[in-house]
Amino acid sequence: MLEIIDLHANIEDKEILKGLTLKINKGEVHSIMGPNGSGKSTLASILAGKEDYEITKGDILFNGESIMEMAPEERAQEGIFLAFQYPIEIPGVTNSYFLREALNSIRKSKGDKPLKPVEFVKIAKEKIKDLKMDESLLNRSLNEGFSGGEKKRNEILQMSILNPCMSILDETDSGLDIDALQIVANGVNANRGDDKSFLVITHYQRLLNYIVPDFVHVLVGGKIVKSGDKSLALELESKGYSWLEN
Amino acid sequence: MENFKKNIKDNFEDFYSQNTSSDVLNNFRKNSFSSLNSLGLPSLKDEDWRFTDLNDFYKSAFKHRIQDNKKFDSALIPESLNFSDVTFIYLYNGKLSHFDSIENVKIEDLESYISRLDSNEFEEIINGHSEKNKDFTFEMNSAFLKDGVYIEVEKNIKLKKPIVIINYYDSEASFVCHRNVINFQDLSEGQIVEYTFSDDDISFLSNKATCFLLGNSTNVEHLSVDESNKSSYILSNLKISQKKDSNFTTDTILIGGKLYRNNVHPVLNGEGSNSNILGLYLSKDSQHMDNYMFVEHIKPNCGSRQLYKGILKDTSKGVFHGRILVHNEAQKTDAKQTNRNLLLSEKAQVDTKPQLEIYADDVKCTHGATTGQIDNEALYYLRARGINLEDAKLIMIRSFTEELLEFISSNFILDLHKSFVEKWFLNSQLAKSE
Numbered sequence A: 001m002l003e004i005i006d007l008h009a010n011i012e013d014k015e016i017l018k019g020l021t022l023k024i025n026k027g028e029v030h031s032i033m034g035p036n037g038s039g040k041s042t043l044a045s046i047l048a049g050k051e052d053y054e055i056t057k058g059d060i061l062f063n064g065e066s067i068m069e070m071a072p073e074e075r076a077q078e079g080i081f082l083a084f085q086y087p088i089e090i091p092g093v094t095n096s097y098f099l100r101e102a103l104n105s106i107r108k109s110k111g112d113k114p115l116k117p118v119e120f121v122k123i124a125k126e127k128i129k130d131l132k133m134d135e136s137l138l139n140r141s142l143n144e145g146f147s148g149g150e151k152k153r154n155e156i157l158q159m160s161i162l163n164p165c166m167s168i169l170d171e172t173d174s175g176l177d178i179d180a181l182q183i184v185a186n187g188v189n190a191n192r193g194d195d196k197s198f199l200v201i202t203h204y205q206r207l208l209n210y211i212v213p214d215f216v217h218v219l220v221g222g223k224i225v226k227s228g229d230k231s232l233a234l235e236l237e238s239k240g241y242s243w244l245e246n
Numbered sequence B: 001m002e003n004f005k006k007n008i009k010d011n012f013e014d015f016y017s018q019n020t021s022s023d024v025l026n027n028f029r030k031n032s033f034s035s036l037n038s039l040g041l042p043s044l045k046d047e048d049w050r051f052t053d054l055n056d057f058y059k060s061a062f063k064h065r066i067q068d069n070k071k072f073d074s075a076l077i078p079e080s081l082n083f084s085d086v087t088f089i090y091l092y093n094g095k096l097s098h099f100d101s102i103e104n105v106k107i108e109d110l111e112s113y114i115s116r117l118d119s120n121e122f123e124e125i126i127n128g129h130s131e132k133n134k135d136f137t138f139e140m141n142s143a144f145l146k147d148g149v150y151i152e153v154e155k156n157i158k159l160k161k162p163i164v165i166i167n168y169y170d171s172e173a174s175f176v177c178h179r180n181v182i183n184f185q186d187l188s189e190g191q192i193v194e195y196t197f198s199d200d201d202i203s204f205l206s207n208k209a210t211c212f213l214l215g216n217s218t219n220v221e222h223l224s225v226d227e228s229n230k231s232s233y234i235l236s237n238l239k240i241s242q243k244k245d246s247n248f249t250t251d252t253i254l255i256g257g258k259l260y261r262n263n264v265h266p267v268l269n270g271e272g273s274n275s276n277i278l279g280l281y282l283s284k285d286s287q288h289m290d291n292y293m294f295v296e297h298i299k300p301n302c303g304s305r306q307l308y309k310g311i312l313k314d315t316s317k318g319v320f321h322g323r324i325l326v327h328n329e330a331q332k333t334d335a336k337q338t339n340r341n342l343l344l345s346e347k348a349q350v351d352t353k354p355q356l357e358i359y360a361d362d363v364k365c366t367h368g369a370t371t372g373q374i375d376n377e378a379l380y381y382l383r384a385r386g387i388n389l390e391d392a393k394l395i396m397i398r399s400f401t402e403e404l405l406e407f408i409s410s411n412f413i414l415d416l417h418k419s420f421v422e423k424w425f426l427n428s429q430l431a432k433s434e
């Protein structure tokens, strides 16, 4: 589904990703762990199509085709979703208006009819209930004044409404208490399926107790230095990252 | 500049000799003209005009014209104003053409009404608005005072339907002066919409004024939209005189004009009164929109909230000059001023200047101004959810105007506001701009 090949990326002439290779097949859950500043968010942003980076080498294939030249919205329409580490606040745009615009843009790209406001609200309300969120969040300005946990849950709400096939979660667990963590994990698990893949970026092993990954990779200094199964996460939890740095 | 002065003088002399009215009105015209003369014409050296270059404007010659009785053709009304449940008043080149009559509301040609007033009444209805802070645009409007409509809502009356004043400038307009005086008696309520538009291919000078007299405990909402063509010069004054416990909200949307001077002057001269002064200037091409606010607090315990926003495209320019004057008696004043600008091109430009003069010691007075472009992080976030770049830009631009809506309580005005703004977005192909 997603194939990252020898990716090198700079920001402001500083090399952040230094030859990253990763292959995620349909239905797999991969986790990337790594210390702060190792390039996890950079990778996530590049996958979503953020334009601030200079890709000096490498390629990203999605369903076999390069997406390097694709705009962020085209990637989203193809089914790539990024849950932001720091979701953006947009005053004056209600959450429900935003979500409906997003869903309808994606539907339009597939040739589906746009949903009417009532149809949309029905779907949104179901998902909101599943995530144990407050319905009033729909009528509030997008992320404005949301608590850290509300913002993260709102990302998962967006994911479950937009129903992507490749979801990238960037530290969605940070700042969540254990209850919120379970709710978020349930939201993710409910979306798992044979044709859906996940890349779960996290700093702590904790989340992986709930979202059990098929593969765990360690990103240090812009490169994957070690890969393994879920036991690697436990090993990292007890040993830290220093034994992998040099 | 000298030519322009002479042009105005010639126009005035013709006007004055051809229009004899009551002694009170004759004198008022003459005095206003001499006041206009002694003020002189503003230049960039004047503090109140330092961001608006009038030199080009002074090169034009205008011929003042008294409108004969031409009937406004309702077929000209734009779709967005096609309502059945409102009270329409039609002006043609500023002159009252015809109107729907309603109970408990006097609607009359301005000159015909004010020529019956004795000097005391005249003082209250007309002159009360033009004391200090004389400005050449308003003095000019006073010198040529004749056309326009007088509206008086009787005491205790709550208007069931909004009053919509439509003013149309046709191809014969060259220099038009007119004034609407809207008088809400104590305890009355209502909504007033003023919509101005014009024939497409003429360049003209419109000097228009709207003066509100708001009695005790009145509650009034006002929307003013000007879509005159982009070769016109518009000098506009909105003056509001508020008595005790009156509540007023005005929402101005500037769309038209090559050069637009928008003077807004609320005077809070009754205790416990409140004024919301909202505005949205939407400029493109080489339009120039100069907003001059003068909020005057005279009595204690009054509130004023200015929220003016600009969206500027192409090489257009905007000005926001926000003057607040709190007189020494006006303790417990709560005055707030906000100006925000969204620049949609590298070449668009805004000058903003607050001016606070406070002579009372127990007041709350705040001001703030921001100017920026569409936030790239926000755009990326929207796009990462599948929203196309152009739609994402439009969402961001629309969201910029949203804050104004919170202050509008009438659904009628709210819907109109939105429809004019959306129309401008559409006509301006906003999403495609840099």
Ligand SMILES: Nc1ncnc2c1ncn2[C@@H]1O[C@H](COP(=O)(O)OP(=O)(O)O)[C@@H](O)[C@H]1O
Residues within 6 Å of the ligand: A011, A012, A016, A034, A035, A036, A037, A038, A039, A040, A041, A042, A043
């Ligand atoms: N906009 C930026 N400008 C300059 N350096 C940046 C920028 N964004 C990230 N970096 C740098 O890139 C490196 C990787 O950052 P990031 O991808 O956010 O790491 P992680 O998510 O793993 O904590 C860090 O050294 C960070 O300082």
Ligand SMILES: [Mg+2]
Residues within 6 Å of the ligand: A040, A041, A042, A085, A171
């Ligand atoms: Mg990060």
